[in-house]
Amino acid sequence: MxxxxxxxxxxxxxxxxxxxxxxxxxxxxxxxxxxxxxxxxxxxxxxxxxxxxxxxxxxxxxxxTGKPSTAWTMGSSLVVATLTLLGLNLFADGISAGAGEVAYTVRDLVTTLLLLFLAGGGVLVIFRAYAAGVRRAGVIGIGVTAFALIMATEVLGDLLLDDRTSLLAMPRWSAIAAGAVMLLAAAAMLVRAIRRGRVVYPVNRSA
Missing domain, CATH: 1.10.8 (Helicase, Ruva Protein; domain 3)
Structure with a gap:
């Protein structure tokens, strides 16, 4: 069989x-x-x-014997998510800035941090819930809740936070360079994780 x-x-x-x-x-x-x-x-x-x-x-x-600590897993996942999100934002903003500076307001900074927290935390909770045996409906509910909170953050940010006063500004080339470095670092960490996670079946070494 x-x-x-x-x-x-x-x-x-x-x-x-x-x-x-x-x-x-x-x-x-x-x-x-x-x-x-x-x-x-x-x-x-x-x-x-x-x-x-x-x-x-x-x-x-x-x-x-093959299982990293929960703290290491969560920490490395958060680092990858942070580098990817911030790197994409910086790189895309630098490319689209033209000849001007890249400026960030209070709204930009607050909503970016909240997005990182909600998206990264939501993914980790979904994985842990599935691994713990939570039913599919419960896992889907967690995902829907995280998505709703992300959307609510964007809407409330537009309504409540200052989106005019520049809190941080940098030359466009600095944003592009910083974004590229962050994306490369995230890619390197992902490649390392992929190599570690590649399924290797035992072989008959006596053959």
Whole structure:
């Protein structure tokens, strides 16, 4: 008997959401495939639902065996989100500024910080909720709530905050350069995370 592809994919996603290394993900999936092939047993009966089994695997790991700490994961995700958002804003504003300066008002700064907090926090909460076994309707509700708060922030910012007085200004080339550096740094961190998360199946080294 071969492992059902739906179970394999669901288990893969669930393991990734627990920030388990790609090498360990490959080992877990290979173990499940080998058990099913040898015994013919249904994987749900043998290991439980994919998300339940992923939680069991994650609970047995520490940073030395393939799972970084929650604080490290959240911190690195926030850094990537910050660099990406600020980098895009600076680069795009610098390109569109023409020959003038890039200026930011109180509204720009406040709404950007709130957007970063709500978007980054919303994504992290959605991932954690899914990994913890929250039902799909609950996960969708979290996403809708975060999106509604982001929209409300933009509307309230237009109504309540000063969007005329320049609080910070810089030459357009400075904004372009700073934005490019931030985007490159975010890309480097993402490449490192992708390499770490690449699924590596165990091989028969005696062959």
């Amino acid at each position: 071969t492992l059902d592809n739906n179970y394999r994919q669901d288990l893969l996603v669930a393991l990734r959401l627990h920030e388990i290394s790609g090498e360990r993900v490959g080992e877990v999936i290979a173990e499940v495939e080998a058990h099913v092939a040898e015994t013919g047993e249904d994987p749900v009966q043998a290991f439980g639902a994919p998300r339940e089994y992923a939680r069991q695997v994650a609970a047995q790991l520490d940073p030395a």
